[in-house]
Amino acid sequence: GEDVEQSLFLSVREGDSSxxxxxxxxxxxxxxxxxxxxxxxxxxxxxxxxxxxxxxQDQRLTVLLNKKDKHLSLRIADTQTGDSAIYFCxxxxxxxxxxxxxxxxxxxx
Amino acid sequence: xxxxxxxxxxxxxxxxxxxxxxxRSLDFQATTMFWYRQFPKxxxxxxxxxxxxxxxxxxxxxxKDKFLINHASLTLSTLTVTSAHPEDSSFYICRLLAGSTxxxxxxxxxxxxxx
Numbered sequence: 001g002e003d004v005e006q007s008l009f010l011s012v013r014e015g016d017s018s019x020x021x022x023x024x025x026x027x028x029x030x031x032x033x034x035x036x037x038x039x040x041x042x043x044x045x046x047x048x049x050x051x052x053x054x055x056x057q058d059q060r061l062t063v064l065l066n067k068k069d070k071h072l073s074l075r076i077a078d079t080q081t082g083d084s085a086i087y088f089c090x091x092x093x094x095x096x097x098x099x100x101x102x103x104x105x106x107x108x109x
Numbered sequence: 110x111x112x113x114x115x116x117x118x119x120x121x122x123x124x125x126x127x128x129x130x131x132x133r134s135l136d137f138q139a140t141t142m143f144w145y146r147q148f149p150k151x152x153x154x155x156x157x158x159x160x161x162x163x164x165x166x167x168x169x170x171x172x173k174d175k176f177l178i179n180h181a182s183l184t185l186s187t188l189t190v191t192s193a194h195p196e197d198s199s200f201y202i203c204r205l206l207a208g209s210t211x212x213x214x215x216x217x218x219x220x221x222x223x224x
Contacts, residue, residue: 041217045213088152095158096158
């Protein structure tokens with residue numbers, strides 16, 4: 001089955017950039033996603049990238065995809081305290097999503 | 110505003126009782142609905158997939174007689190946890206597709222605690 005892995009924790013200073021990394025194993029993935037989950041809440045879709053792209057930028061968010069290495073990253077520029085949350089990467093190729101375990105991002109002053 | 114609602118947002122019940130969780134799309138028709146469960150500090154695990162008017166497809170290891178899914182209409186899906194036990198305590202989240210992969214929404218989740 002599909003396997004998605006990501007680092008569990010990231011601590012970053014306010015104003016710095018955050019980079020969250022993710023690797024996956026399913027070479028037939030068509031879409032890759034980044035979700036944000038705040039405590040006690042559901043998931044919020046942050047951004048997604050189609051597998052034939054290698055980069056996508058959306059305001060403070062930059063997604064990089066290395067399809068050869070099956071590596072996905074999310075960069076958050078000018079990280080703010082409101083960015084503290086759990087970030088999940090996910091991949092899909094048939095409308096089903098396979099999630100990583102989530103990276104807890106803590107923003108310190 | 111929210112496009113997907115879940116009700117209740119949290120529920121506490123006694124062991125052995127059944128709990129129904131509703132997932133509604135508020136302003137679109139959901140062709141496919143997914144139910145996930147999330148244990149504390151863990152990722153989301155897909156439980157089942159349902160299309161309107163047909164039986165749900167359950168993932169391996171998920172008991173279909175325990176987790177009853179009814180996709181009654183294009184705007185409503187329900188998940189009933191039958192004879193709930195403390196190990197069923199979890200965060201249950203629905204995800205809805207509106208016909209294309211870039212039009213998907215998650216519900217806000219339902220926190221179930223079984224005493």
